[in-house]
Amino acid sequence: MSLTGALVDVTPLRSSPPFRRLWLGRVFSGFGAQMTVVAVMFQVWEETRSTVWTGAVGLAQALPLVVFGLFAGSVVDRVDRRKFALLTTAGQAGCSVLLAVQGFLGDVPVVVVLGLVAVQSCFVAGGGPVARTFVPRLLPPEQLPAGLALNRIAFQGAMLLGPALGGLVLGWLGVGGCYLVDALTFGMAFYGLFGLPSMRPDGEPSRPGLRGVLDGLAFLVRAPVVRGALLTDLAATVLSMPISLFPLVNAERFGGDPRTLGLFLSAVAVGGVAASVLSGTFTRLPRPGLVMLAGSIAWGGSLTVFGLAPDPWVGLACLVLAGAADTVSVVSRGALVQLNTPDALLGRVAAAEQIVGQAGPDLGNLRGGLLAGATSGAFALASGGLLCVLAVLLVGATTPGLRRFTTEKAG
Template structure:
């Protein structure tokens, strides 16, 4: 097999100028978002010196994503997705600008900061499902997986770079600058979004309100492949999410060295970036179902192995392997969802995927912390990883369509 086919498939960048602009805008915007994530955590800690309040930052972000997301998909499936995305991008930019103002002035109480984070998350909860329909509408079916892989590599790279840049900027200029840079990144997001064509739903528009939501839920419950993909995501995040356990594992196994702790998340990101760079074989294979099942299984097994490691380098290797497996699983899952969902329902299904992606890790971190409190960090990681592998095996056994490939096929109307 040639090296060209092994490296990430860049055909979408060559064949679609609209996708290329959109990816540039998204990459810069995600960089700003990660800078804001570290900035708000630092500010809230600086204002309160309370882990309760820093924990509330995650709550302020998660609650609007779930609540607004329930209705966002139905709205997205009734209107022009481009216009909805632009409106919500404006809302996110204004929220970031207000965060910057309060960061420079320092006169807003902590509840006000959390309210602005909640507002920004609410706009994102609508913008996310709107942008979820872009790739399958802009690219040929055989390039959807490649487009998603490019998105994943962009996101993972910014996850590695953004917090570090945010920390440096806070140290050099102050809290307000971290938020201001995020607000300015939305100018590049506008650059990408304005090049989009009008994207009304194809097929019958969604019914309004609760009826539209129920239609989307019926599709999810009845479509075995899409349902299986979301269940795999829940298994990987709820049962095996390791982040909340990193400080405890570092203390139990590696002497509490902060330098080791800092490398844990970096190792996951490096693994994800590496897998994305060499994702050409996976995205061209056209069998996202087996790739997703294998990737989620390796994610669980690698984290279970990490829980047993006493050598820090071996532990970092396990985390890098977990990150690589997760990147392959994420691309495959999104490919399945976006190529098996009718366009008229894609906003609602993308909203469900976004809710699962937001709630799953939070529940997983909570599960990991509770089990670790009863046992130990190593036990929590090992049992969680093992349960993840068993859950993935169960979904695979009960969904033969995933084992058979779940390749790119025309979506079945509900």
Template sequence: MSLSRSLLDVRPLGSLAFRRLLIGRTVSTLGGFMTMVTVMYQVWDMTHSAAWSGAVGLAQALPMVVVGLSAGAWVDRADRRRVYLATTIGQAACSLLLAAQAFTGHVPVVVVLLLVAVQASFAAAGAPAAGVFVPRLLPKDQVAAGLALNAVSGQAMMLLGPALAGVVLGWWGIGVCYLLDALSFGLSFYGAFGLPALPPEGEKSRPGLHGILDGLRFLGGHRVVRGALATDLAATVLAMPMSLFPLVNEERFGGDPRTLGLFLSALALGGVVATALSGPVTRLGRPGPVMLCASATWGAALALFGLTTSAWAGLGMLALAGAADAAAVLSRTTIVQTRTPDALLGRVTAAELVVGQAGPHLGGLRGGLVAGWTSGATALVTGGVLCLLAVAYVGVATPELRDGQPGT
């Protein structure tokens, strides 16, 4: 296999509309990670309370879960381009208000969290709309490659954004970080502004609860898409490791903060490398088997991380887990966006986002409870093994997913 075919498949960059969207998405993702760090810093600086710091995550996650499904039904009744543009303006306005409160000062912490929650609500409405862009703009055989390009840009910004936020916070302060995020939405708006109208293809969603239930019925009846989301839940609820990192670092590596920081970096690095080398995976056209193998690798790597006492071996296992996670997410998103009818894609994408938000939080809770009863290492090992068993069950119960068949 040639090197060019091993690297990221860049054929989608031949589409001007996709290139503009990718640039806008990349810049706004960078701004989003800067704001995430800035909010955490500001809330801690205002309160010096771990409880208030924890409320930041709640303010970001709850709207994604609460708004997500109803927003998906709305998106499947409207022009997705208009929805995305409107929600982008809403997010930019929230960032401007965050900048204004930072420059003026003396606002209650509740106001900051409220603005974060409102911005997350706009994001929850815009994400299902954005979920239809790639399959509508690219040929079907390039959809996975387009999603991989989105993924690698997002992971790169996840590495760059927090570091850049630290520099800006140190030199210019909180307000400038929020202001840069607001400006980043301008490029996101520009990227989508030139798109054609993108109404649903096929029957529009019924209004209200009926539309939501139609989407849930599709998920219940489509075995491949249902199996993909079940596999994601198995990986996140049973084996999400981040909440255990401080405890494992204390148990195994003496609590050195430098080691703790490397845990997250190793996961991110593995994800970036895997996505950069995703050409063979996206060209293969069999996302189901890839997702099952990658999810099983995620569980096995985290179980081995829980067993190791070597820092370097542990970092290697985390890098492998990060690579597996990137491959699993890419494959799952490809399944959702290529197996779902366009008229239902907003609702199914919203359900995927809800699973992506709820799973890691439930996984953090599970890991914390098991670690409290036993140890951090035990929580990691048992979670990894349970993940392996759950993925194996999904694979056995869903042969269409395991074999890469096109059926329901």
């Protein structure tokens, strides 16, 4: 494959103006969201000097996604998705404006800040699933993996650079200014959404309330490819999530050097960005199921070797490979889920995928921490990586549809 063929495929940006506008909006709003993450953590710490309160920030963000996600997904499958996205985006922007106001006022109780974060996360619980329904409607199936890879680049770019930019703005304009910049970035998000056509779900609308949620769960039970894709993600995150173990492994094997710990945290992101930039190597392949399984196995294998590596440079190389494998798996999984889900159910399945993506890493970090407390960080990492590899092999062996699914047109 030539270098041009290996680089990220930008065909979706050229061929679909609505996707291009939507992607630009995602880029800007993603940076703003990361700046708000920094500002919230800084403000809560400055007001409380308590890790309990800073930990509560994560709970305020995650709990609404888990509690309301499936119900929001059911609403996505019953209404005009463009209008719903505009509503949820307006809600998020409004919360950012209120955060900016309280930031400029100062001396606001920390529970008010957490309350605004939680309300904003309620809008994210609906905005996340509805955003995942757009790409399959804007791009042909053969371009879907490339479109998801471009979205992944936007996400990783925001994760890498957004916090640093947030720190600079925080030092310059304070917490209120940081929140205000986030609110302004929603202007680009609206630019992307207003350029979309009306997007009512195809087929029969979702039934209201709990019945619609149960219909979505029933689909997951009877759809082996989608179920297998989500189980693969759970296997990778619950069994082998490494982040909580980095400080312990650094202390056990590498003398507790903070510089090494910082490199560990960066190496996974570096690998992910590299895989995104070179995503043409796998998004152009016709079998995303096989690619996803291979990526998940590589993730578990890399973390197993990292847990056993005696040299920090070998460990860093393993983490770079793990980050690249994670991106390969995430992009391929997204393509599998969206291509194998009827449009009428896409909101509910996207909500389930969002919940898995939120809860899996948290449970994985908890599992690793508990096991490491009873054994060692190295054992928890190596055993988790091996369990991940075995679980992914089991999912692949029992789900032939994952291995056989192709994006190539028949005939």
